[in-house]
Each structure stands twice: as structure tokens, then as C-alpha cells.
Amino acid sequence: MKHYDMFSFLPLLFVMLFSLSTANTVYDVVQLGAISDGKTDCTNAYLKAWTLACNTVGSATITVPPGRYLLKEIVFGGECKNSDTTIYINNEATLVAPSDYNVLGKSEAWIKFEKVNGVSIYGGTLDAQGTALWACKSGNGKCPDGATSLKFIGSRDIVIQGLASTNSQMFHIVISDCENVKVQEVVVTASGNSPNTDGIHVESSSGVTITRTSIKTGDDCISIGPGTTNLWIENVACGPGHGISIGSLGKEFNEQGVQNVTVKTVVFTGSQNGLRIKTWPKPSNGFVKDVLFQDAIMNNVENPIIINQNYCPHNDDCPNKGSGVKISDVTYKGIHGTSATQVAVEFHCSVQQPCRGIILENVDLTYQNKAAQSSCTSADGSTYGVVHPSSCL
Numbered sequence: 001m002k003h004y005d006m007f008s009f010l011p012l013l014f015v016m017l018f019s020l021s022t023a024n025t026v027y028d029v030v031q032l033g034a035i036s037d038g039k040t041d042c043t044n045a046y047l048k049a050w051t052l053a054c055n056t057v058g059s060a061t062i063t064v065p066p067g068r069y070l071l072k073e074i075v076f077g078g079e080c081k082n083s084d085t086t087i088y089i090n091n092e093a094t095l096v097a098p099s100d101y102n103v104l105g106k107s108e109a110w111i112k113f114e115k116v117n118g119v120s121i122y123g124g125t126l127d128a129q130g131t132a133l134w135a136c137k138s139g140n141g142k143c144p145d146g147a148t149s150l151k152f153i154g155s156r157d158i159v160i161q162g163l164a165s166t167n168s169q170m171f172h173i174v175i176s177d178c179e180n181v182k183v184q185e186v187v188v189t190a191s192g193n194s195p196n197t198d199g200i201h202v203e204s205s206s207g208v209t210i211t212r213t214s215i216k217t218g219d220d221c222i223s224i225g226p227g228t229t230n231l232w233i234e235n236v237a238c239g240p241g242h243g244i245s246i247g248s249l250g251k252e253f254n255e256q257g258v259q260n261v262t263v264k265t266v267v268f269t270g271s272q273n274g275l276r277i278k279t280w281p282k283p284s285n286g287f288v289k290d291v292l293f294q295d296a297i298m299n300n301v302e303n304p305i306i307i308n309q310n311y312c313p314h315n316d317d318c319p320n321k322g323s324g325v326k327i328s329d330v331t332y333k334g335i336h337g338t339s340a341t342q343v344a345v346e347f348h349c350s351v352q353q354p355c356r357g358i359i360l361e362n363v364d365l366t367y368q369n370k371a372a373q374s375s376c377t378s379a380d381g382s383t384y385g386v387v388h389p390s391s392c393l
């Protein structure tokens with residue numbers, strides 16, 4: 001061998017070593033037995049792919065080719081041997097739930113990830129086929145509660161990107177007890193009168209960001225439960241739906257607070273609420289603090305800005321004691337557009353725990369091209385710049 005031959009082999013050797021050290025093992029659900037006809041139960045093939053990926057040392061990839069895949073209740077559980085698993089769902093691939101809602105109706109979730117770290121999901125559609133259950137719920141028949149379509153619990157370093165969720169039975173996506181979760185370019189769709197179909201629900205979690213996402217549904221676009229901290233929401237379109245809600249809070253006496261929530265550049269269209277905080281009128285040690293609502297556009301929204309500390313649907317079990325949840329340091333800055341009702345700004349705070357540090361800065365909301373109104377109870381704070389309707393703080 002001449003000396004220059006040896007040198008020309010060196011780069012190849014490096015490439016070989018490099019690809020060994022970053023070995024990425026790919027598991028394709030179809031190669032593992034999934035049949036993409038939308039009728040054959042693929043749950044076992046998906047579980048097989050997950051078990052292989054989860055036991056892979058180094059990074060793992062699961063791929064879902066185009067087609068329809070029928071899945072029953074499925075749990076992707078950890079702990080895994082790696083914290084780098086990527087699930088690529090082709091954009092022409094749909095995971096479908098059984099059409100009989102009784103199959104999943106009593107499950108907590110249809111697709112659940114539990115105790116996983118470093119899992120990313122890209123693309124694809126989840127179709128939970130919830131319409132029959134909604135019809136049941138709107139009648140007087142006995143129907144199950146329904147399952148959340150996609151739930152992450154007890155997990156960290158999660159990415160959900162470019163996923164579509166349609167017609168969930170109950171909530172579309174739930175993030176519970178998680179840390180560092182990025183939800184981006186997600187599209188949620190369900191009918192405006194579908195019951196309990198919250199788009200994205202976050203609870204007991206820190207460092208969740210939801211960006212560039214569109215939500216059309218029958219309940220809250222995004223709901224924020226107890227124990228949510230460092231939540232960032234930006235560039236979201238909401239409506240139809242019940243708005244972005246912190247709450248309901250204070251249902252339990254011992255409850256974790258909600259702190260450091262930013263909601264930026266959100267467009268609400270024809271939604272029941274815009275930016276909402278709601279608590280039950282019950283004793284509670286919960287709290288909400290350090291919230292920034294910035295640059296929202298309201299298009300014909302029933303309650304563009306609302307704090308309701310007297311939330312008691314069906315007048316169930318509310319002892320009439322006022323809410324114990326302390327609300328403080330909530331800023332509304334650059335909120336513009338139209339209200340569908342005369343009262344565009346409503347702060348109905350607890351007599352026991354008045355709201356403190358509410359700030360309105362450059363808020364301009366109108367009702368039928370005329371001045372709208374504000375309404376306050378037990379709310380304290382200040383205003384800056386132009387504020388229409390004039391503040392009642």
C-alpha cells in the first residue's frame with residue numbers, strides 16, 4: 001500500500017467511528033406488524049416498537065408510515081434505557097381510536113406516556129372519533145366520561161411538534177407532573193359545542209411552552225391547573241372554545257399554586273372567554289401570581305378579560321364562603337379588539353381574598369362599535385396608558 005492510500009482511508013475511518021458512536025436504531029411500526037388499514041388493531045405492534053426503542057442504549061427512532069392505524073388504549077411507559085427517543089409520524093398517518101366509545105370511555109387516556117424522558121413526537125394526526133360520545137352526553141343517556149387523547153405524565157424533556165388532534169372524547173392533550181415540555185405547531189380541532197374537549201391542559205408542571213398552535217374546540221383552548229409554574233404560551237389562535245383559562249382552581253383546600261405564566265400574542269375568535277382566571281368559592285390555600293397577558297386580539301369574544309372567583313357550575317357543593325385562592329400581580333398589556341357582550345372587563349374577586357396588583361396597560365376593547373363596560377368586585381390595581389373601557393379597579 002502506498003503511503004497516500006493510508007491517508008485517504010483515514011477520513012472514512014472517522015466517519016465509520018462517528019456513525020457507530022451515534023448509532024440510532026430505527027423501528028418501523030409496519031415492519032413490526034402494524035397494518036395501516038384503519039381496521040386492524042395495531043396496539044401490539046406499537047407496543048413492540050416502544051419496547052424495542054425504550055430498551056435501546058443510545059438514541060432510538062420509531063417511524064409511522066402513511067396510513068390509518070387503529071389503536072386501543074396504549075401506555076408508552078418508562079423508565080427507558082435512553083433519554084432520546086423520537087417518534088416520526090408521517091403527516092399522512094392517522095392514529096384512530098375505536099369507533100365504539102365504550103372501548104376507551106372509562107380510560108384516563110387513549111395514548112399515554114408515563115415516566116419517560118427525552119421523547120419527541122413529530123407530525124401525524126390523532127383521531128379519537130369522539131362525536132358519538134358527545135352526542136350521548138348531550139342526550140340523557142348514561143355515557144362514560146371519555147378518555148383524554150394524549151397524556152404525558154411524570155415525564156421531562158418532551159417535544160410535541162406538528163401533531164394534529166381531532167375529535168377527542170374528552171381533553172385533547174394533557175401535560176401532568178412534567179418538566180420542560182415544548183408543544184409547537186399543534187393543531188387541535190373539535191366542534192364548538194363538543195363537551196369537555198379542552199385543547200391542552202397543563203397541571204403540576206414546570207417549564208411548559210406552547211407556541212404556534214391553533215385550537216378550535218368546545219371547551220377551554222388551554223386550561224391551566226394547580227401546580228403550573230413557568231408556563232409560556234405564544235402565538236396561539238383560539239376559537240371556537242372557552243378561551244385560555246387559569247383554573248378552575250381552589251376546588252380542594254390543599255392545592256398547589258399557579259405562578260409565572262406568560263400568554264403572548266394570542267388571537268381569540270368567537271370564543272366564550274379570552275383571558276380567564278376562575279376559582280371555586282371555597283376555602284383553599286391555592287394562589288395565582290405573576291401572570292402576564294400581553295398582545296392579545298379579541299374578535300367578538302363574550303368575556304375578553306375575566307376573573308371569576310365564584311365559579312360554581314350546577315351550584316354543586318359550594319358552601320358560599322368565598323374563594324380562598326389569592327390572586328396577585330396579573331398584568332393585561334396591549335389587549336385590543338371587540339367584545340360580544342357589553343361587559344368586556346370583569347374582575348369578580350373573592351371578598352375574603354381580594355385580587356391585588358391587577359394592572360391594565362393599553363387595553364382597548366369595544367362592544368358593537370361603542371364603549372364597553374368594566375365590572376369589579378374586590379379588585380385592586382392600577383392602569384397605564386389608554387384603557388378602554390375605563391377601569392373599575
Ligand SMILES: *[C@@H]1O[C@H](CO)[C@@H](O)[C@H](O)[C@H]1NC(C)=O
Binds near residue numbers: 229
Ligand atoms: C418564568 O418562566 C419563564 C419560562 O416561561 C422562565 O424563562 C423564567 O426564568 C421564569 N421566571 C422566574 C422568575 O422563574
